[in-house]
Amino acid sequence: xxxxxxxxxxxxxxxxxxxxxxxxxxxxxxxxxxxxxxxxxxxxxxxxxxxxxxxxxxxxxxxxxxxxxxxxxxxxxxxxxxxxxxxxxxxxxxxxxxxxxxxxxxxxxxxxxxxxxxxxxxxxxxxxxxxxxxxxxxxxxxxxxxxxxxxxxxxxxxxxxxxxxxxxxxxxxxxxxxxxxxxxxxxxxxxxxxxxxxxxxxxxxxxxxxxxxxxxxxxxxxxxxxxxxxxxxxxxxxxxxxxxxxxxxxxxxxxxxxxxxxxxxxxxxxxxxxxxxxxxxxxxxxxxxxxxxxxxxxxxxxxxxxxxxxxxxxxxxx
Amino acid sequence: xxxxxxxxxxxxxxxxxxxxxxxxxxxxxxxxxxxxxxxxxxxxxxxxxxxxxxxxxxxxxxxxxxxxxxxxxxxxxxxxxxxxxxxxxxxxxxxxxxxxxxxxxxxxxxxxxxxxxxxxxxxxxxxxxxxxxxxxxxxxxxxxxxxxxxxxxxxxxxxxxxxxxxxxxxxxxxxxxxxxxxxxxxxxxxxxxxxxxxxxxxxxxxxxxxxxxxxxxxxxxxxxxxxxxxxxxxxxxxxxxxxxxxxxxxxxxxxxxxxxxxxxxxxxxxxxxxxxxxxxxxxxxxxxxxxxxxxxxxxxxxxxxxxxxxxxxxxxxxxxxxxxxxxxxxxxxxxxxxxxxxxxxxxxxxxxxxxxxxxxxxxxxxxxxxxxxxxxxxxxxxxxxxxxxxxxxxxxxxxxxxxxxxxxxxxxxxxxxxxxxxxxxxxxxxxxxxxxxxxxxx
Numbered sequence: 001x002x003x004x005x006x007x008x009x010x011x012x013x014x015x016x017x018x019x020x021x022x023x024x025x026x027x028x029x030x031x032x033x034x035x036x037x038x039x040x041x042x043x044x045x046x047x048x049x050x051x052x053x054x055x056x057x058x059x060x061x062x063x064x065x066x067x068x069x070x071x072x073x074x075x076x077x078x079x080x081x082x083x084x085x086x087x088x089x090x091x092x093x094x095x096x097x098x099x100x101x102x103x104x105x106x107x108x109x110x111x112x113x114x115x116x117x118x119x120x121x122x123x124x125x126x127x128x129x130x131x132x133x134x135x136x137x138x139x140x141x142x143x144x145x146x147x148x149x150x151x152x153x154x155x156x157x158x159x160x161x162x163x164x165x166x167x168x169x170x171x172x173x174x175x176x177x178x179x180x181x182x183x184x185x186x187x188x189x190x191x192x193x194x195x196x197x198x199x200x201x202x203x204x205x206x207x208x209x210x211x212x213x214x215x216x217x218x219x220x221x222x223x224x225x226x227x228x229x230x231x232x233x234x235x236x237x238x239x240x241x242x243x244x245x246x247x248x249x250x251x252x253x254x255x256x257x258x259x260x261x262x263x264x265x266x267x268x269x270x271x272x273x274x275x276x277x278x279x280x281x282x283x284x285x286x287x288x289x290x291x292x293x294x295x296x297x298x299x300x301x302x303x304x305x306x307x308x309x310x311x312x313x314x315x316x317x318x
Numbered sequence: 319x320x321x322x323x324x325x326x327x328x329x330x331x332x333x334x335x336x337x338x339x340x341x342x343x344x345x346x347x348x349x350x351x352x353x354x355x356x357x358x359x360x361x362x363x364x365x366x367x368x369x370x371x372x373x374x375x376x377x378x379x380x381x382x383x384x385x386x387x388x389x390x391x392x393x394x395x396x397x398x399x400x401x402x403x404x405x406x407x408x409x410x411x412x413x414x415x416x417x418x419x420x421x422x423x424x425x426x427x428x429x430x431x432x433x434x435x436x437x438x439x440x441x442x443x444x445x446x447x448x449x450x451x452x453x454x455x456x457x458x459x460x461x462x463x464x465x466x467x468x469x470x471x472x473x474x475x476x477x478x479x480x481x482x483x484x485x486x487x488x489x490x491x492x493x494x495x496x497x498x499x500x501x502x503x504x505x506x507x508x509x510x511x512x513x514x515x516x517x518x519x520x521x522x523x524x525x526x527x528x529x530x531x532x533x534x535x536x537x538x539x540x541x542x543x544x545x546x547x548x549x550x551x552x553x554x555x556x557x558x559x560x561x562x563x564x565x566x567x568x569x570x571x572x573x574x575x576x577x578x579x580x581x582x583x584x585x586x587x588x589x590x591x592x593x594x595x596x597x598x599x600x601x602x603x604x605x606x607x608x609x610x611x612x613x614x615x616x617x618x619x620x621x622x623x624x625x626x627x628x629x630x631x632x633x634x635x636x637x638x639x640x641x642x643x644x645x646x647x648x649x650x651x652x653x654x655x656x657x658x659x660x661x662x663x664x665x666x667x668x669x670x671x672x673x674x675x676x677x678x679x680x681x682x683x684x685x686x687x688x689x690x691x692x693x694x695x696x697x698x699x700x701x702x703x704x705x706x707x708x709x710x711x712x713x714x715x716x717x718x719x720x721x722x723x724x725x726x727x728x729x730x731x732x733x734x735x736x737x738x739x740x741x742x743x744x745x746x747x748x749x750x751x752x753x754x755x756x757x758x759x760x
Contacts, residue, residue: 260726
């Protein structure tokens with residue numbers, strides 16, 4: 001009896017002490033999640049009082065999945081971007097991490113230097129890049145143009161001509177432009193995690209490989225990559241989730257208009273537009289849950305596949 | 319210790335709650351004097367802010383029982399205002415843009431001003447207002463605001479570039495054909511590197527709505543009379559779009575899509591990148607404020623192929639929050655804003671034209687002797703209102719990708735208009751389904 005009471009009071013105190021977090025979670029996370037499910041089943045103009053919601057069942061989901069050509073366009077845009085930016089971003093991060101894992105003088109300076117771009121905020125970076133990529137005033141195209149003028153003047157190389165793309169003004173170039181911007185931040189968190197992973201690879205494995213006469217590539221392929229596979233796995237999942245939720249760059253570039261010919265109309269940008277420009281909150285909520293399902297499936301797929309390609313030291317059947 | 323917490327805890331928390339509530343209540347306390355605090359929110363730049371400060375001070379002097387609290391909203395007014403209205407925290411008096419008005423009016427957030435106007439019609443001198451101004455804040459018979467300043471689009475040009483090319487300045491009776499010829503002559507590749515450095519015009523920013531003045535001059539309309547259908551998919555509409563695509567693809571005289579037209583009209587004109595631009599009255603103050611800038615001039619909108627001349631006119635309004643308890647006080651401020659005294663202040667600020675032609679002529683940029691200012695006043699007389707509907711932004715969204723494909727030469731004007739018609743009608747069907755075709759029910 002007495003024990004039960006003290007256990008109860010202990011539990012109560014535990015909850016009480018955790019309550020700031022619990023309250024925050026309930027109010028700002030759990031409630032909105034539940035609410036958005038409810039919204040996705042209703043038709044609601046957020047201008048109107050909440051009681052004016054009308055229940056429409058699964059109609060929003062049906063519209064999202066069957067009758068909106070822009071949903072398809074937004075999905076295509078998002079996947080195209082993700083397919084470009086995830087592998088490329090991971091390769092660049094890994095490459096940088098390998099470079100910064102060398103034993104050279106002043107390595108901590110280089111590590112800082114490569115990390116700096118990702119300290120600069122995303123909006124500032126994007127604005128900077130829209131200037132760099134401006135086809136008329138931007139240094140990139142002016143540089144390319146100057147090279148082309150030189151090439152024209154030379155006799156031997158005059159047949160070569162570098163492209164001077166319109167970048168953010170050509171629907172075919174808008175997504176590569178964004179990938180280029182993303183590469184600038186490749187020295188960020190992804191690289192740090194790779195670096196940590198690299199430093200976790202036991203040195204004796206390389207020594208053994210040296211004794212067996214393995215070359216650099218061989219060591220990379222047979223030791224570094226397998227030992228790094230948990231890190232790659234983590235970065236892949238995070239990169240996938242992040243790139244499918246791409247929003248900020250497209251929003252900053254032209255205020256959310258979706259880029260030339262809607263080529264930067266990413267899925268999350270379209271959700272935003274539906275919710276806060278067209279005021280179709282229910283539809284937007286349904287779109288968000290569809291995206292959640294897509295990301296969930298893809299992540300599960302990666303997790304399932306990880307059994308085949310991810311190696312954990314100390315695992316029995318590795 | 320836990321014992322203490324358990325017994326004293328609830329009382330302690332209760333006490334903390336009371337203190338917190340008291341603090342919150344303190345924040346909302348009224349002015350210590352007997353004045354009623356009335357809140358007024360507005361957008362604008364630093365010049366606007368100082369104009370409102372002056373007007374507010376004059377108002378408080380004339381109305382000692384009211385304290386006007388200025389709520390200056392920087393950033394995206396169009397996003398902030400809906401949030402304030404929905405959450406019930408919006409100011410009592412609201413500066414209203416003609417583009418937002420139908421959306422707010424349709425949803426019942428604004429006070430119907432018709433009875434107030436009826437009461438004070440003589441004092442307001444509504445009959446002297448510029449034409450179209452009252453209509454601008456009338457959504458299907460619902461007067462959700464009163465206009466207080468405005469202006470029309472004009473052509474602004476760089477005189478230096480005209481002199482360099484030996485082109486006479488445009489007369490007020492020119493046509494869009496003249497415009498095209500001049501535009502061609504102003505287009506030069508100065509350093510002969512194969513890239514054009516100076517364009518005749520920029521004309522538009524990739525949006526159907528900014529091309530409207532030109533479209534009207536060609537005799538076309540974007541929406542039909544009752545704003546229920548896209549009306550531009552017509553022979554005249556095709557002609558208008560053919561005209562701008564010809565400027566781009568035949569003459570190359572228009573900076574459009576990736577040709578430096580993303581830096582803002584002012585910058586393009588001031589740097590000599592383009593020779594002629596279409597811009598509102600606000601441009602005059604901007605150009606005037608540049609020391610040692612280029613010499614500039616204005617011209618009336620050119621006439622179209624059938625002799626028509628139109629321009630876009632737009633008005634800024636002021637509304638009363640339907641939920642405010644201080645409606646009478648708010649109305650007194652609106653009347654004050656429309657009085658001679660405040661309208662003189664508006665005119666002197668140079669931000670836009672005062673609401674009555676007489677005061678515009680008297681106070682706006684010395685219009686009696688300044689021909690540019692007078693041209694701005696004249697333009698209002700041949701100006702038209704954009705067909706703004708609650709889904710105005712979506713009409714822009716539905717047409718923008720097609721404008722962009724046209725600017726890239728990827729779709730013909732004819733096909734672009736065909737697709738625009740489908741997209742825009744889809745938006746309007748949704749709008750009609752929500753608010754109906756007839757007068758708004760309350």
